[in-house]
Amino acid sequence: MGEIMPLLLLLLCNYLFLAKAATSNGDFIGLKALMDSWQNTPPNWVGSDPCDGWDGIKCSNSRVTSITLSSTGLTGELSGDVGSLSELETLDLSYNKDITGPLPQAIGNLKKLSTLILVGCGFNGPIPDEIGNLQELVYLSLNSNNFNGQIPASIGNLSKLYWLDLAENQLNGPIPVSNGSIPGLDKLLHAKHFHLGQNKLSGIIPQQLFSSEMALIHVLFEGNQLRGSIPSSLGLVTTLEVVRLDGNMLSASVPQNLNNLTKLHDLFLSNNKLSGSLPNLTGMSSLNYLDMSNNSFVPTDFPPWFLTLESLTTLVMENTQLQGQIPTSLFSLGYLQTLMLKGNKLNGTLDIGTADGNHLRRIDLESNLIGDFKQVGVSDVQVILKDNPICYETGEDKTYCSVLQPNSSYTTPPKNCLPSTCSSDQISSPNCECAYPYTGTFIFRSPSFSDLGNETYYVSLEESLMHSFQSHNLPVDSVSLSNATKNAVQYLELSLQVFPSNQDHFNRTGISSVGFVLSNQTFKPQPIFGPFYFDGEAYQHFGDNGHRESKKSRNIGIIIGAAVGGSVLLVLLLLAGVYAFCQKKRAEKALEQSNPFRRWDSRESHNSIPQLQGARVFSFEELQKSTKNFSQDNDVGSGGYGKVYRGKLPNGQLIAIKRAHIETMQGALQFKAEIELLSRVHHTNLVRLIGFCFDQGEQMLVYEYVPNGTLKDAISGKSGIRLDWVRRLKIALGAAKGLAYLHELANPPIIHRDIKTTNILLDERMNAKVADFGLSKPMVDTEKDHITTQVKGTMGYLDPEYYMSQQLTEKSDVYSFGVVMLELITAKKPLDRGKYIVIEIKNVIDQTKDLYGLHEIVDPVIGLGTNTKGFEKFVDIAMSCVQESGADRPSMSYVVREIENMLQQARSNTTFESPTTSSSYDDISKGSYRHPYITESPDLNAALPYPKIEPM
Incomplete structure (x- = not known):
């Protein structure tokens, strides 16, 4: 016994050490170095085991695989020590505007990194060439920083890249294309998104950049200093849906083969030096938004091909030397909302027919040669004819001879409740609960509509936002949208407030999860909103009791506490060990008998619980309570599977519960397979699985409640x-x-x-x-x-x-x-x-x-x-x-x-x-x-x- 006791003590000490320090030593050192280079790190970043509860850190097999810390108020620089986290797959530091300095070259050591998102930070300096070493990279979002220098040609090595967003920086020089052994962006055949707008890129758009092999759907090069002609190779990328080349210095004629882009929704060519004839875009039946304003086209009679654009919502042709009379049939296009033809030579009589009642809301013909206007049935259409001959005549007051700017005053209304009077800087949510919301701004780079007063768009956006948050089980009670405006480059900006559920503030995990859904494009708005990014604000209301201990004092306290407490408790732990072990075995056996989850695959414990994709496990008591003990009043139907009950969760969400008859119950493995399958399907036209219950001999599936x-x-x-x-x-x-x-x-x-x-x-x-x-x-x-x-x-x-x-x-x-x-x-x-x-x-x-x-x-x-x-x-x-x-x-x-x-x-x-x-x-x-x-x-x-x- 005297020889066994020291051995047991040694084994126990080793066990306690390993349990306490599950994170690999190298990863812990790397994270500790990052922590030392940042201020305002989460308060629970203490101890030697980041994999055990550090906010924003996720691990697999003791290795750090994910760091997501968006909008958490971090300050400082990203240390090169990040390169030591060799198993890292996701790095998201978005919306921390006080993270500055260069992006370290050591970022190239993260060979397993698939998602790098640094949206809305303060990084500066060049983007390191080592970025091209990240062969697993799928998402690269470095937009809205202060990066300068040229786009690294090495990005062309990223064969798996899907999303490339380098917009809103200070990048200059040419767009890199391959040359011999030197890679370029033309090699990114699987990429769908080239977002390079609002930089200082110069030179030509290379003909070589585009090819029929590419899968691009977004080409956003707006607001640069690009010269030369639009390459005809652009017309080979028939998958394109949005093209923005506006705000450059492009010249020469527009390639006629652009009308090959029959899937294109939005085409912006404005504010360049394009010349020659207007391109004929016949056949582009999907085109919603067309803007070719402020170019140097030759004088052209009003083109008849405009009338073939059946899906057009917005036509902007200011200062394009259009002349002649506008055909009345133009105003019969079923989806037309806005017509902006200012500064041309259009003449004759403006007759918009019976446009009133369609979607048309604004016709701006300022500074043309219109001599007459038929005002039949146009009460809902704002017509602007300022500086036309019709406005030179004296007489009756003509409201169409002045300019009123359109605006949207939409704000998400309360949902059948009276707004609360909130104290301090809390805000009343749409559900009339006082809370500290997470705030930021949506920036939609190319919306397919221009009627900012149509509330239908904002309601549908709110619904899809809530669906996205709920499908990820995030603690979100409601969202509020407001202040829809168009900025100088025609981006739609929309303020967002996200309110916490069941409390008045978010914790750090909640904020980083909400931020990641928005930064990683996991949230997908309706197609009419087009490409977007989110500009989040640092969250200030985590509820840390107003103070935080210094890292040093926390660590010293931990060490002293561990030394004193360990000495006293070690003997007690050893004595209790045998008893605890026996009790654990008894408890496991009892749990094995009562919990069907543990029986589903006893040979492979890691597969014993369903691999849920946004669904949750309910206890029988929870569902019993939500249905008032499965009352007859909540019985909404039945079928071969069993009965269906309406229920209401504590957060107010209505649910539908399918409760199986005894004779229709499946085996546990089959039930597991079914819920794993159902939890993976997410679509607005599929009834969403919220969760399930396999408890007390019951099999129940919990769905969203569909009221009609x-x-x-x-x-x-x-x-x-x-x-x-x-x-x-x-x-x-x-x-x-x-x-x-x-x-x-x-x-x-x-x-x-x-x-x-x-x-x-x-x-x-x-x-x-x-x-x-x-x-x-x-x-x-x-x-x-x-x-x-x-x-x-x-x-x-x-x-x-x-x-x-x-x-x-x-x-x-x-x-x-x-x-x-x-x-x-x-x-x-x-x-x-x-x-x-x-x-x-x-x-x-x-x-x-x-x-x-x-x-x-x-x-x-x-x-x-x-x-x-x-x-x-x-x-x-x-x-x-x-x-x-x-x-x-x-x-x-x-x-x-x-x-x-x-x-x-x-x-x-x-x-x-x-x-x-x-x-x-x-x-x-x-x-x-x-x-x-x-x-x-x-x-x-x-x-x-x-x-x-x-x-x-």
Whole structure:
């Protein structure tokens, strides 16, 4: 016993040391060096184990893999010791304006770094060439600093780079392209974003910079000193959606092949020295915003090709030598909001027809030659004719002869409550709670709209922000937007306040997590807002009791406390060790018997709990309380799985709880697989999984609550909702987008297998959300185009090819969706008294007749003959979806595009949404995504320091 006791003491000491110092020694030394070079580091940066709770630090296997400290008020410089953190994958120090000095060359030692985000700091000096050593880099955001010197050519070595943002610095010199062994930006074939605006770049834009092999969607070079001509190679990059070359010194003619860019939303060529004729942009049907002002084009009659730009919201052609009369038909463009034609030679009579009631809000023709103005039906349109002949005449007061600047006074209103009177510098949130919000400014570099007074945009932005924060389980109660303005370079600036949940302030983890969602582009606004960045402010209200101990005194206290306390406790710990060990074994055995999580995979403990992606685990008691003990009043429906209850969480969020019947419960492994699958899908047109419960013998899935019930109830009239033609198109489009996401953007792709009108829910804005993934199957084997599986689904919607072959493909969902489309136009059940809706329509359809001769079978609620534009096309698409052979059916992305076109036509007299919402799914193929803010590569998700969000 005398020999064993010292051995036990030695083992115990070693165990305690290892437990206390889990972080590798090298990483601890590196972080300690960083801490010594910074001030205002988090108060809990104490002790020798950063991996055990240091704010902003995340580890894997005792190695530091992530540092995220945005908006935490750090000051000082980034020490070269950061290069010793060799396993670091994410470094985000954004919005710490007092981090200054150069970016150390040692940054090139971080060979595993995939995300480097230093937005809105105070870095200066050149960007080191060593940045090109970061072969795993996906995100490089160094914008809004004071970097100078040239863009390092070595960036061209970053073959995985997706996001390059060097804007708003002092960079100068040419844009680097490759030359022999010297790399350049032309080598970045996988990059989607070149954001280089607001620098001092000079020289020409090299012809070599662009090629048809590139995947670029944003080229932002505005506000530099670039000369020469626009390279014709730009027209080869047919993936482009936003091009800003304004505010340079570009000359010569505009390349005619720019009209190859048929996906382009925004084109800014203003404030250059461009000459020659105006380019003919016929065919650019997706163009929303066109600005070619202040150039030296030759005098040109009003171009007829303007009338072909069907999606145009904003046309700015100031000082471009336009002449002649403006055709009245221009004002009939369905989405036109703003027309800025100041300083030209336009003449004759201005006749805007019946533009009142469309989206047109502002016509500025100051300093032209307009002699007359027909004022019929223009009450909502601001017309400016100052310095035109019509304003030289005396007589009646003409309001259109003065200039009133547009403005937006929008501020997020309170949500059915009275604002609180808050003390100190707290602010009342939209939920009327006093708190210290996190604040900053959104800067949208190329919004596709110009009507800043349209509140619809801001409401949708608020909703998508909250969805993003909630999907990451961040402690956010509400958000507030205000002060929408356009700055001198036509960026849209919008103030943001983010309010904490369940307390009056954020902690540092909450702030860095919110900041990372905004700095890393994890938050994806609607396409109409275009490329953006966020400028966050340092948060001042962490609640550290007004003082912080010095690092030295904290460390001395720790050492003294450890020495004294360790001497006294060591013997007690040793004596208690055996007893604690036995008790632990008993507790583990009891937990093994009572907690199904631990039984799911006892052989591999690290896989025993579901790998959740933005979902949480609920206890039975939590859900019981949220539903008032699963009361009858909260019973909102039932199905083959079990009953569905409405619940309310403590934060006020409404939820829907699917509680399984005993006979429908799955095995634990199957339930685990299902929730892991569901937690990975995030799309606005899919019902979001919030969490689950596997407790006390229960299996429950917790979803967001969707208030307007099922599409089936709406079609049948049971819900009391009247579905006109436009609403049905919108619902069909939403459901189609949700399916297209599952088939083409989810990882792995997912086949729903039970698409029907009872599995499509309608939210408060009548947006469709696909629900019930109980039968879904992931396409985990990428070598096969089908899954051989037992046939399941609902008769009437079931794909006959799948039924016969038992081979499931995504075209099986397409067939079911086609039946839903037919149900939308007829309000008939798919199978009713022996009649099958698909056969019934095939038998009566006559394409030579108006509305294909379907008057007798169409749901009268639609109101045929009023506004049913696109009806025949809708029927065509539905019938193509229900072709007998899956090979003859379209993809869901094709269906999305077609329904979008129908909706645009039918909506010509309704509230403007996005004229080109097809940006999410236009020409999507597997592994090739369309929208600028879709998370497009698995590497991007690997960079997230918390569970990844899948593409949306």
